[in-house]
Amino acid sequence: MRISKTLLSLPLALALCATGGAPAFAQGSATPAISAETMKRLVAELSSDAFGGRAPGSEGEKKTLDLLVAEFGKLGLKPGNKGSxxxxxxxxxxxxxxxSPMTFAGGKQAISAAFGPELVVGTYRVAPHIEVKDSxxxxxxxxxxxxEKGWNDYAGVDVKGKTVIILVNDPDYENEGLDGPFGGRAMTYYGRWTYKFEEAARQGAAAAIIVHDTVPAAYGWNVVQSSWTGTQQVADSPNGNMDQAPAVGWINGDIATRLMASAGQDLAALKxxxxxxxxxxxxxxxxASVSFDNELRKHASKNVIAVLPGQKRPDEYVLYTAHWDHLGTCEAAPDGDRICNGAVDNATGTAALVALAEANVKAGTxxxxxxxxAVTAEESGLLGSKYYGEHPVLPLKQTVAGVNMDALSMAGPAKNVIVIGKGKSELDAYLDRALTAEGxxxxxEPTPEKGFYYRSDHFSLAKQGVPMLYxxxxxxxxxxxxxAGAAAAKDYEEHRYHGPKDEYDPNWDWTGVLSDLRLYYMIGRALATTTAWPNWVEGDEFRGIRDRSRAGR
Structure with a gap:
């Protein structure tokens, strides 16, 4: 990820927002009240046990879709996909x-990694049985x-049919600043587990196993275990994903250390x-050897698209995105609870789609x-938004820009917001205007090494050139x-994130969420009332894609 060191000044922000007509919130019009009751009601319902953790393809999906359609329909929005x-x-x-356990034979001692506490393993392949033997x-x-960086960790070796052991994040993630071949402290896409599995498949590996380390991964082993055990969702393809590595997964750091020692190596020195x-x-x-059977079920999960048609330029679209899905059931909490309710992640963002639609309807067309x-399968690797980006329902060249909402903070009102990818696009100007209105x-982002830019659905649209703010x-x-902010974030990550205790709390303070939602409202409304077409800044990785998609207009 490239982060521009030249941020837009307020005068330029004013000019951008005023291009082709001032945004609504600059005209003295009041922001409609965002309904706290709507947020509370929908988050409580979406994250209830009755929805089972909202796994794609489950009864929880049907309940979620029915609820969203009822809410959007009640507001008078229109189906966004040719009547659907x-x-x-x-x-x-x-x-x-x-x-089976994953075993490593031939070293000083045999190493065995048990599924769950020491190893998670699965496959993208649509195959009833996977076996990697003596790899x-x-x-x-x-x-x-x-x-482009003159960097190749596979140089000089043929890994076809072999098992590759991979470190998480980028080589320069421990740098203090943002200087380095891979963005220094800021993670690039090369640091994401999705990229590492993709590259291992291109290299022909039989198995790709990432070594877990809490700091560069940005989450503990408990998150890996809860996210990667149980039913998984993968994108379907005509070839059944047979171009992917047969087995992909993670091992914990202790097992990796023992493995390297058995092979006469030192993990710290290799790092x-x-x-x-x-x-x-x-x-x-x-x-290495590992094997497992797979129960397979093909199904069509759903993205939900609801539109409030514009009165002057209805064929130009401003997006609000959020993922409705969560993990379903996962590793049990000490009290036996196995439902990953996903109240914060992302019932809050899903409810916000309805609350913002409600506010915009009240404000007029x-x-x-x-x-x-509302996209599906974010938790499985942004699959719903990726599919939308590659098969857009609304033409991308007619999509002005968008904002994405994922896991709204329940920590209380804050003096700031944390911008993921600050300085990448002209949308910063719209955010700055809204922030000024809110004081x-x-x-x-204080932790760019965690790679949040590549971990939510805005990324799927950005890859297609659409300016997205997150x-x-x-x-x-x-x-x-x-x-207090750091303590709240640490508490959520360690005790609730991707676990059964991400549950609705009737005692939550909604003040901060409502303040954030007013920002989302003002940004979207400004984009929907101007004739401007914001872009990525010059030199950004997505600028060329956007320029090409807009060239015919």
Missing amino acids: WFQDVPLVEITAKNV PVVFVGYGINAP TAAKQKGFKPVDLGVK PDRSLAFV RVATP FEGGDDLMTGGRA
Whole structure:
């Protein structure tokens, strides 16, 4: 990810927002009240046990879709896909059964990693059985092949049919600043687990296994275990994803340390070596084996598209996006609770789509159309938004821009918001205007090494050139400041994120969420009342894609 060091000034922000007509909130019109009752009611219902954790393809999906259609229809919105509320997203539900331990033989001692506490493993392949037997094991550092950077962790080795062991994040994630071949402290897409599995497949690996480390991964083993055990969703394809590696997964750090020691290597030394350009992969001299059966079910999950048609330029669209799905059931909490309710992640964002639609209907029809898009299978790798981006219901060249909402902060009102990818696009100007109206400020993300830019649905639209804004609730709280904000974030990540205790709390303070929703409202309304077409800043990775898509208009 490139983060521009030249941020838009307020005068330029004013000019951008005023291009072709001032936005609604600059004309003195009041922001309609965002309904706290709507938010409470919908978050409570969506995250109730009756919805079962909202897994794609489950009864919880049907309940979620029925609820959204009823709410959007009640507000007078229109179905966004040629008379339908839905876009089918072809998925395959894969449930691993009879998972063997992953064994490593041929070293100083045999190593065995048990499924769950020490190993998670699965497949993208639509196949009833996966077996990797006596596969030679190669340590490939960070598993990056970036010709434009002169970096290839696979140089000089053929890994076809072999098992590759990969480090998480980028080689320069420990840098203090943003300087380095891979953005320094800021994670690039090369650091994401999705990229590492994609590259291993291109290299012909039989198995791709990432070494878990809490700091560079940005979450503990509990998150890996809860997210990767149980039923998984993968995108369907004509070839059944047979071009993917047969087995993909993670091992915990203790197992990785023992594995390297058994092979006569030191994991810490290998990590240090892998940070250097010119690193050569290391054949560990051991062989890996793992096998499991798969229960397969093909199904079409749904994206939901609801439109408030514009009165002057109805064929120009402003997007609000959020993912409606969560994990379904996952690893049980100590009290036996296995339903991952996903109240914060992302019943809050899903409810916000309805609350913002409600506010916009009350304000009257804007010039451009507003589209409220609830996507599926975000938790499985942004599959719903990826499908929408590659098969857009609303033409991308007619899509002005969008804002994405994922896991609204329940920590309370904050002086700031955290912008993921601050400085990448001209949408910063719209956010700055809204923040000024609220007496708040924008802050760049304090933990760019966590790669949040690549972890939510805005990324799928950005890859197609659509300017997308994504920000999170602030960490400088009105009560307690940054210390309180950090404590709240730590508590959520360690005790609720991707676990059964992300549940609705009737005692939540909604003040901060409502303040954030007013920002979302003002930004979307401004985009829907101007004739401007915001773009990525010059030199941004997505600028060329946008320019090409808009060239014919």
